[in-house]
Amino acid sequence: MAAAIELSGQGYDVYLIEKEKTLGGKLRRIQYLLSGEDPQVELKKLIDSVKKEKKIQLYLSATIETIEGSIGNFKTTIKQKDKSTEFEHGVVVVATGAQEYEPKEYLYGQHENVVTQIELEQRLGPKGDWAVSRNNGFPKNVVMIQCVGSRNEERAYCSRICCSEAVKNALKIKELSPTTNVYVLFRDVRTYGFRESFYTKARKNNVLFMRFDEDKKPEVFQNGNGLKVKTFDETLKKDVEIPADLVVLSTGVVAEEGNESLAKLLKVPLNKDKFFLEAHMKLRPVEFATEGVYLCGLAHSPKAIDESIIQAQATASRASTVLAKDSIELEATISQVVDESCDGCAYCIEPCPYQAITLIEYMLKGDVKKTVEVNDSACKGCGCCMATCPKKGIFIKGFTLEQIGAQANAALGV
Amino acid sequence: MVKLTINGNQGEFEEGKTLLECIESTGLQVPTLCHHKALIPYGACRLCLVEVTQGSKTTMQASCTYPASDGLVVQTDSEEIIKTRKVMLELLLARCPEIKSIQKIAEEFGIKESRIKKKNDDCILCGLCVRVCQERMGINAISFSNRGSKRLVSPPFDMLSDVCQTCGACAYVCPTEKIKLVDISKNTAVPIRDEYNEGLITRSAAYISYPQAVPNKAAIDDRYCAHMLKDECKICQEFCEADAIEYDQTETKMKLNVGAVVLSPGLDLFDAKIKDELGYGLYPNVVTSTEFERILSATGPYLGHVLRPGDQKEPDRVAFIQCVGSRDCERDYCSSVCCMYATKEAIIAKEHAGKDLECDIFFMDMRAYSKGFDEYYQQGKELGINYIRCRPPSIKEIPGTQNLLVEYLDENNEKVSSEYDMIVLSVGIMPPGSAAEISEKFGIEMNEFNFCKTTNFKPVESTREGVYVAGPFTEPKDIPETIMQSSGASSKVLTLLKDEKGTLITEKEFPPETDVLGQEPRIGVFVCHCGSNIAGVVNVPSVVEYAKTLPNVVYAGNNLYTCSNDTQEIIKDIIKENDLNRVVVASCTPRTHEPLFRNTIREAGLNPYLFEMANIRDQCSWVHMGEPEKATVKSNDLVRMAVAKARLLVPLQKKHVPITKSAMVVGGGCCRHGSCH
Numbered sequence A: 001m002a003a004a005i006e007l008s009g010q011g012y013d014v015y016l017i018e019k020e021k022t023l024g025g026k027l028r029r030i031q032y033l034l035s036g037e038d039p040q041v042e043l044k045k046l047i048d049s050v051k052k053e054k055k056i057q058l059y060l061s062a063t064i065e066t067i068e069g070s071i072g073n074f075k076t077t078i079k080q081k082d083k084s085t086e087f088e089h090g091v092v093v094v095a096t097g098a099q100e101y102e103p104k105e106y107l108y109g110q111h112e113n114v115v116t117q118i119e120l121e122q123r124l125g126p127k128g129d130w131a132v133s134r135n136n137g138f139p140k141n142v143v144m145i146q147c148v149g150s151r152n153e154e155r156a157y158c159s160r161i162c163c164s165e166a167v168k169n170a171l172k173i174k175e176l177s178p179t180t181n182v183y184v185l186f187r188d189v190r191t192y193g194f195r196e197s198f199y200t201k202a203r204k205n206n207v208l209f210m211r212f213d214e215d216k217k218p219e220v221f222q223n224g225n226g227l228k229v230k231t232f233d234e235t236l237k238k239d240v241e242i243p244a245d246l247v248v249l250s251t252g253v254v255a256e257e258g259n260e261s262l263a264k265l266l267k268v269p270l271n272k273d274k275f276f277l278e279a280h281m282k283l284r285p286v287e288f289a290t291e292g293v294y295l296c297g298l299a300h301s302p303k304a305i306d307e308s309i310i311q312a313q314a315t316a317s318r319a320s321t322v323l324a325k326d327s328i329e330l331e332a333t334i335s336q337v338v339d340e341s342c343d344g345c346a347y348c349i350e351p352c353p354y355q356a357i358t359l360i361e362y363m364l365k366g367d368v369k370k371t372v373e374v375n376d377s378a379c380k381g382c383g384c385c386m387a388t389c390p391k392k393g394i395f396i397k398g399f400t401l402e403q404i405g406a407q408a409n410a411a412l413g414v
Numbered sequence B: 001m002v003k004l005t006i007n008g009n010q011g012e013f014e015e016g017k018t019l020l021e022c023i024e025s026t027g028l029q030v031p032t033l034c035h036h037k038a039l040i041p042y043g044a045c046r047l048c049l050v051e052v053t054q055g056s057k058t059t060m061q062a063s064c065t066y067p068a069s070d071g072l073v074v075q076t077d078s079e080e081i082i083k084t085r086k087v088m089l090e091l092l093l094a095r096c097p098e099i100k101s102i103q104k105i106a107e108e109f110g111i112k113e114s115r116i117k118k119k120n121d122d123c124i125l126c127g128l129c130v131r132v133c134q135e136r137m138g139i140n141a142i143s144f145s146n147r148g149s150k151r152l153v154s155p156p157f158d159m160l161s162d163v164c165q166t167c168g169a170c171a172y173v174c175p176t177e178k179i180k181l182v183d184i185s186k187n188t189a190v191p192i193r194d195e196y197n198e199g200l201i202t203r204s205a206a207y208i209s210y211p212q213a214v215p216n217k218a219a220i221d222d223r224y225c226a227h228m229l230k231d232e233c234k235i236c237q238e239f240c241e242a243d244a245i246e247y248d249q250t251e252t253k254m255k256l257n258v259g260a261v262v263l264s265p266g267l268d269l270f271d272a273k274i275k276d277e278l279g280y281g282l283y284p285n286v287v288t289s290t291e292f293e294r295i296l297s298a299t300g301p302y303l304g305h306v307l308r309p310g311d312q313k314e315p316d317r318v319a320f321i322q323c324v325g326s327r328d329c330e331r332d333y334c335s336s337v338c339c340m341y342a343t344k345e346a347i348i349a350k351e352h353a354g355k356d357l358e359c360d361i362f363f364m365d366m367r368a369y370s371k372g373f374d375e376y377y378q379q380g381k382e383l384g385i386n387y388i389r390c391r392p393p394s395i396k397e398i399p400g401t402q403n404l405l406v407e408y409l410d411e412n413n414e415k416v417s418s419e420y421d422m423i424v425l426s427v428g429i430m431p432p433g434s435a436a437e438i439s440e441k442f443g444i445e446m447n448e449f450n451f452c453k454t455t456n457f458k459p460v461e462s463t464r465e466g467v468y469v470a471g472p473f474t475e476p477k478d479i480p481e482t483i484m485q486s487s488g489a490s491s492k493v494l495t496l497l498k499d500e501k502g503t504l505i506t507e508k509e510f511p512p513e514t515d516v517l518g519q520e521p522r523i524g525v526f527v528c529h530c531g532s533n534i535a536g537v538v539n540v541p542s543v544v545e546y547a548k549t550l551p552n553v554v555y556a557g558n559n560l561y562t563c564s565n566d567t568q569e570i571i572k573d574i575i576k577e578n579d580l581n582r583v584v585v586a587s588c589t590p591r592t593h594e595p596l597f598r599n600t601i602r603e604a605g606l607n608p609y610l611f612e613m614a615n616i617r618d619q620c621s622w623v624h625m626g627e628p629e630k631a632t633v634k635s636n637d638l639v640r641m642a643v644a645k646a647r648l649l650v651p652l653q654k655k656h657v658p659i660t661k662s663a664m665v666v667g668g669g670c671c672r673h674g675s676c677h
Helices: A002-009 A025-029 A039-052 A117-124 A129-133 A162-176 A193-204 A259-266 A305-323 A384-388 A401-412 B019-025 B079-095 B100-108 B128-136 B169-173 B226-230 B235-239 B289-296 B338-353 B373-382 B435-442 B479-496 B540-548 B565-577 B590-603 B617-622 B628-647
Strands: A013-017 A056-059 A062-070 A073-080 A083-089 A091-094 A098-100 A114-116 A141-148 A181-186 A208-211 A219-223 A226-233 A238-244 A246-251 A253-255 A293-295 A327-329 A335-337 A357-364 A367-374 A394-396 B002-006 B009-013 B049-054 B057-062 B073-075 B143-145 B152-154 B206-208 B218-220 B261-263 B286-288 B317-324 B358-363 B386-389 B395-398 B403-409 B415-420 B422-427 B467-469 B523-528 B553-559 B582-587 B611-615 B656-658 B662-666
Touching: A002 A013, A002 A039, A002 A056, A002 A091, A002 A305, A002 B479, A002 B662, A013 A083, A025 A039, A025 A117, A039 A056, A062 A083, A062 A259, A083 B662, A091 A259, A091 A305, A114 A117, A117 A129, A117 A162, A117 A246, A141 A162, A141 A226, A141 A238, A162 A181, A162 A193, A162 A246, A181 A226, A208 A226, A219 A238, A226 A246, A293 A305, A305 B479, A305 B662, A335 A367, A384 A394, A401 B628, B002 B019, B009 B019, B019 B049, B019 B073, B049 B079, B057 B079, B079 B100, B128 B143, B128 B169, B261 B435, B261 B479, B286 B289, B289 B338, B289 B422, B317 B338, B317 B403, B317 B415, B338 B358, B338 B373, B338 B422, B403 B422, B467 B479, B523 B540, B523 B565, B523 B628, B540 B553, B540 B582, B540 B628, B553 B565, B565 B590, B582 B590, B582 B628, B590 B611, B611 B617, B611 B628, B617 B628
Parallel strands: A013 A056, A013 B662, A091 A293, A091 B662, A114 A246, A141 A181, A141 A246, A181 A208, B002 B073, B261 B467, B286 B422, B317 B358, B317 B422, B358 B386, B523 B553, B523 B582, B582 B611
Antiparallel strands: A062 A073, A073 A083, A098 A253, A219 A226, A226 A238, A327 B656, A335 A394, A357 A367, B002 B009, B049 B057, B049 B073, B143 B152, B206 B218, B395 B403, B403 B415
16 A cells, blocks of 8 residues: 555556455554554555545455566556456556464464464454453463464574564553563564564563473463463473463464465566565565566565555655656667577577567468567567577677677687 | 887887886886885986987986987897896895895896895885985985995984874885884874774775775875875875876865755664673774674775784684674664674685684574575574574683683573684664754654654654655664665655656757768777776787777777766767777776767767777786786787677667556555554
């Protein structure tokens, strides 16, 4: 949404495609923030700005069927129920978000008092049953377990936000029910930046942080009607058993299932964890190697609200470097097909790193003639096609065989 | 002009030059120890002797003092000259047998040992030090004293000078490296700290701030420059071939009318001296992480060799201590980048010093939270980096060895003492020192830690409309986060100023393109000296002469700096005068300069693709620095190849594709969890 608001703010038309029925994604479930801001108020402002903005065309419950073309000139077909819509656009911003890991471990789904942080947050939020009832019904012992679904063999990455989320909810419990014991079982507390001070505050408020090792994960058992958590505390170097009324799992962020198909449509890469892979980790963090396609939010990697908004605004800025121009000037030294020599063997199509070549057929003197066609906007003039072609059917302007041959001959003195 | 014949070759030279200057301008070299371009010729060392024939008379003369005049015939390498030079070298070597610069020249002439009785002096009385102090600095802090065999260089009355300004020029020019300021001056020399290298080494007053600086230009530090301070010296002006030194440049104040402001003043690092228990500033082998970063760098103080500053020994064991100036009572925030940079520095240190280098990282929590970070942390572990979860309370130096002792509790709560050769303090990020001033000047609020205040939903906006912020000014962050925030801030500016966007642009106009199709190629070749960058190795005039012999070349010439603005005008004139329809430039890399030259020939009416470049800097003068002749032959080869291609060049046109001015945004969420600060 932030990307759409930003782009429309700069004066460009935006087609905003959302697969859900409503805007806002997972933010709709966030009840409060460490900073004290009200996320629902802010979300409403965002949604209102999107709906109010005439330059934003909103398509809800929509899926993308096809994306054709390249930088400056894309053509996309989307589907809503049975209705298909087609539109043209100059750039694409990928802001598809991510999913919450659904735990299989720690009796989740088997015992009603094993919940995720986001589920806990619903009860603690302004309208949550615990917040409303105050001390009534508050559990005595709450045990939070970190890195559920993160930093393991299957997903080696850190989900970045769960430590701060646990601190946030632990502080909320202590605020609402100071007598409740909160234990946070962690591996490393990753409250980076200014989040650190909330970690300090949590410790001051007697939230107990207990470290466990990757190889000695805590175990959750049913204990009569309640629960029991067994963990090896790395500081005490002892096994500890904690009776728990509520076990809260800090579940990680996993890539959206639809990423693979969207990546295929856009011809952009994913990393091994199925998040989208940017052009350069450090210097081009919101762009793809494919020009005119940008990336923000959790589709890139797990991140917090401010970081998602920053990245969304960044895509708008990068996209405007294209949209601000009336036309794209293409490099002149790109490939050119010699139709008479090309027999459509298609050897050049695979090696092209920019997917710029397609095989076409047309009628020539009553016969089907096969040949390849180059998308001038996508071609970067690298010359892989020319090096592959066995028939001199494609060449790079400014680097013809004759020109390079003359140079080679001059080098050899022949 | 003056006509001279040097070693059989005739040439024309500027008037008023000495023979040595003329000889050197042809690329020939004559040995000398007492000559300095910025000083009046002196003729002390007698190594630059040459044979000078005027009419029927041939004499042997010191070329550094002999004025060039019309018709002189000069021989620099006759048998007689070599023989005499060898005698001079033997005499010098007998006087100063241990001096490297003399040994080096002697070796070039095949002398290993002098036959004359050795003295153990270290001064050849070349007078460079005395002359530079007198002629250039106007100080006269040192002079010759005594006579004959007792002659020596000293301050007046052999007493430490109180007029010496410790500029160091005498020590700098001394060919024997004998001069030490402590023997001359009452004043203590204060070396200029090389800021880029964290003061681990020193720099001169005229300097380029760091390799690949943008712009990559030299600056004069007016706090130290002898000319700026005392109106003397001006030696750099003498050496600058591009004539670029302007001493009268001053700071200028400009008034800019702007619609929006982006503040990105960066950060300050925590001053590790504040934590005196860690011994930084006290023990030479306790360094900060930024200092260690410079030590690891190929452009750093030890050229990438992992050495400890105390005694420049290779360390066997290095420890990193995390959270120095972060996550403590005074600074209750995390600096976000130190866990990863310590891991990076440890990995690189192992790469440079060998995998046997032991690296221990003392940490509290490993905050490898961003994309790809945890994998990098795992990689560090696999490479043998030892992560120890403990915050050591203090560091002590072990007397005598300069080694350092760390006492800590290990994972089993047992007390351990570890000895290290070197300790790196991972210093944290502080708000910039200018934060308070910026806050006041721009009327924006700071947060409790004195970083700029922003909110979760307006993360690039300050508390004042139209003032946007980016980088660690708002919170400690790494490179990608900073880049994103900068782009975000620029988007805000684009939105605010959308009605004004593009109003200051003026379209550049080009003359119509000349139709060259069917024309016989007329090629112009421009060979670049690049100051001495190319010409110091490659014989540029000979490359020009060679280019003239190539088919279709109708013009070949050389330029001191082909990329300078003046030269672009010259190239355009030459294209027109000679009716050129192809242009070849033999200079540096097309990556940086091809667009410039293409633009130049386009301004002269040629299609920009009728241009070819030969990279005789990277591929010749740089890689064959020690083989000038081969470098010249290779330059000829590259020019020949470029000309061969240029002959077949045809005009190419860039296509323009119209842009659909709209965007598709896929995904209408905002974010998932509320873990914001």
